[in-house]
Amino acid sequence: MHNGLHNASTEPELLAGMSASEFQRLIDDTSVVELPARKVVFSEGLRPTFLHILLEGTVELFIRHGRRESCITLVQKNTPFVLAAVVTDAPYLMSARTVTEARILCIPAGKFRSSLRRDQGLSIATATAISEAYRSLVRQLRSQRLRSAQMRLAHYLVGMHEGAGGSGTIQLQISKRRLASLIGLKPESLSRVFASLSQYGVHVSGSQITVQDFRVLEELSQFDYDIDAE
Amino acid sequence: MHNGLHNASTEPELLAGMSASEFQRLIDDTSVVELPARKVVFSEGLRPTFLHILLEGTVELFIRHGRRESCITLVQKNTPFVLAAVVTDAPYLMSARTVTEARILCIPAGKFRSSLRRDQGLSIATATAISEAYRSLVRQLRSQRLRSAQMRLAHYLVGMHEGAGGSGTIQLQISKRRLASLIGLKPESLSRVFASLSQYGVHVSGSQITVQDFRVLEELSQFDYDIDAE
DNA sequence: TCCCAATCTTGATGCAAATCAATGTGCTTG
DNA sequence: CAAGCACATTGATTTGCATCAAGATTGGGA
Numbered sequence: 001m002h003n004g005l006h007n008a009s010t011e012p013e014l015l016a017g018m019s020a021s022e023f024q025r026l027i028d029d030t031s032v033v034e035l036p037a038r039k040v041v042f043s044e045g046l047r048p049t050f051l052h053i054l055l056e057g058t059v060e061l062f063i064r065h066g067r068r069e070s071c072i073t074l075v076q077k078n079t080p081f082v083l084a085a086v087v088t089d090a091p092y093l094m095s096a097r098t099v100t101e102a103r104i105l106c107i108p109a110g111k112f113r114s115s116l117r118r119d120q121g122l123s124i125a126t127a128t129a130i131s132e133a134y135r136s137l138v139r140q141l142r143s144q145r146l147r148s149a150q151m152r153l154a155h156y157l158v159g160m161h162e163g164a165g166g167s168g169t170i171q172l173q174i175s176k177r178r179l180a181s182l183i184g185l186k187p188e189s190l191s192r193v194f195a196s197l198s199q200y201g202v203h204v205s206g207s208q209i210t211v212q213d214f215r216v217l218e219e220l221s222q223f224d225y226d227i228d229a230e
Numbered sequence: 231m232h233n234g235l236h237n238a239s240t241e242p243e244l245l246a247g248m249s250a251s252e253f254q255r256l257i258d259d260t261s262v263v264e265l266p267a268r269k270v271v272f273s274e275g276l277r278p279t280f281l282h283i284l285l286e287g288t289v290e291l292f293i294r295h296g297r298r299e300s301c302i303t304l305v306q307k308n309t310p311f312v313l314a315a316v317v318t319d320a321p322y323l324m325s326a327r328t329v330t331e332a333r334i335l336c337i338p339a340g341k342f343r344s345s346l347r348r349d350q351g352l353s354i355a356t357a358t359a360i361s362e363a364y365r366s367l368v369r370q371l372r373s374q375r376l377r378s379a380q381m382r383l384a385h386y387l388v389g390m391h392e393g394a395g396g397s398g399t400i401q402l403q404i405s406k407r408r409l410a411s412l413i414g415l416k417p418e419s420l421s422r423v424f425a426s427l428s429q430y431g432v433h434v435s436g437s438q439i440t441v442q443d444f445r446v447l448e449e450l451s452q453f454d455y456d457i458d459a460e
Numbered sequence: 461t462c463c464c465a466a467t468c469t470t471g472a473t474g475c476a477a478a479t480c481a482a483t484g485t486g487c488t489t490g
Numbered sequence: 491c492a493a494g495c496a497c498a499t500t501g502a503t504t505t506g507c508a509t510c511a512a513g514a515t516t517g518g519g520a
Contacts (some may be wrong), residue, residue, distance in 0.1 A: 044456075044457060045454070045456040045457055063368070063371070063372045063375065063376060065372065065376040065377070065452060066452065068376050069376075070375040070376060072368070072371065083361070084360075084361035084362075084364040084365050084368075085361075085365075087357050087358060087361045088358060088361045088362065088365070090365065090460075091456045091457065093365055093368040093369065093372070093457055094368060116354060116357070117350070117354065120347070120350050120353065123350065123353040123354050123357055124346060124347065124353050126353075126357045127317050127346070127353055127356045127357040127360060128317060128318060130314075130357060130360045130361055130364055131313070131314035131315075131317045131318045131360055132314075132318065133364060134314040134360055134363060134364045134367065135314050135315075135318070135320065135323055137364065137367040137368065137371060138293070138302070138314075138323040138324060138367065139323065140371060141293070141302065141367060141370060141371050141374065142293045142295065142323070144371065144374050144375065145293065145300040145374065145414055146293060146295040146298050146299075146300060147295070184375055222295060222296065224275070226274075226275040226321045227274060227275055227321065227323055230320075
């Protein structure tokens with residue numbers, strides 16, 4: 001197994017349940033690309049030619065409409081994106097772009113769909129992966145529809161913090177500009193919302209956010225661990 | 231095959247690709263329930279006990295947060311809902327409620343997951359079905375983030391209309407109250423947005439909407455057939 | 461058939477976030 | 491080191507939609 005996909009422990013979960021032979025067949029045709037930051041991987045409206053799996057770095061999925069655009073999600077390491085378009089062989093509804101330098105595994109879309117038909121482990125892993133992506137979108141839509149900007153930011157901060165309650169410091173992993181877009185705001189508005197959170201014990205210093213008591217933010221955003229966690 | 235699931239042509243696509251034996255095993259444990267209108271089928275936060283497939287009638291999926299709620303989608307006939315929660319065995323993120331009287335197929339969730347592991351046809355159909363649901367959500371989020379209320383309504387009307395351009399009449403299948411919720415508005419706002427569309431040749435009479443020229447609405451909503459169609 | 465309740469519409473007002481504009485800050489790069 | 495540039499903050503203003511309130515219309519049940 002070449003291509004840098006050599007460590008089983010860091011292997012994409014999607015491919016982990018495949019039979020050895022089918023895995024071999026699939027991996028033989030895949031390649032790894034290294035992309036610089038801010039490089040578009042694919043654009044909405046086009047049919048997928050590859051299934052992409054992020055190996056290293058950060059990729060964002062975003063939607064564009066005229067000159068407006070909005071970030072939908074940041075792709076996790078070892079996660080495929082966007083499976084749904086590849087499975088249904090339908091035009092992408094989102095675009096993808098690297099945020100940092102990134103290494104991306106590219107599996108020919110047709111080959112992937114063939115494997116899907118032959119390999120039980122793969123098709124289950126695929127169903128599971130899309131399910132998780134689906135649930136993440138439902139959470140986004142819930143936040144967008146039912147929460148104010150202040151609540152959305154509070155919610156994001158709580159989600160960043162491992163474990164409930166207490167105080168702590170968060171290091172933003174993305175620019176505020178992108179964070180604004182991710183939670184459906186303009187940068188100016190994010191700035192103001194951060195300011196408005198100071199009365200709730202949130203202090204901002206660059207990309208360092210210190211929170212006096214996360215319970216306050218949980219309450220503010222009406223964070224629900226059954227629904228919002230994970 | 232009892233339970234009213236007797237006509238292959240109207241059979242849920244999800245189960246169509248299953249092997250006969252596995253299908254039998256699964257169907258033996260399923261039941262069909264008949265529910266009156268406005269009956270909650272399941273609530274967010276709870277673990278799924280059944281996979282539900284709508285056979286007849288209308289069901290809406292919605293999210294609630296305190297006393298605010300918002301309709302996410304209306305379930306189509308012969309469509310499963312909400313697959314993602316059943317596949318991952320994780321708490322529902324949405325609630326479901328009948329809009330009209332409805333007949334719903336209920337497959338025990340654990341049984342379904344077992345079949346998923348054994349039946350290739352089922353797991354592929356599942357991946358495909360969730361993919362479609364995923365794509366529908368992306369469209370929702372796109373509309374919510376990037377379009378104004380007026381554009382969202384225009385977009386909805388264009389989507390209702392089969393084929394591009396021309397004039398025509400649309401019969402709303404749902405109450406305006408629900409339509410408002412579906413496109414992320416309050417009823418009062420929907421009413422005003424409808425009024426504002428009169429200058430673009432949209433005339434409203436109860437649940438009857440006549441449109442002089444759909445091309446005008448396509449332009450207004452920046453409808454994109456690659457992305458928005460289907 | 462009539463009435464009650466839910467839905468829908470219209471008007472007046474409020475508020476949250478976008479927009480426009482100016483300035484400040486930190487990074488990169490010559 | 492300075493110049494340049496993207497990012498970030500702050501202020502003033504506008505806008506879009508929600509909210510509150512009051513009728514009008516519709517539809518379903520006794």
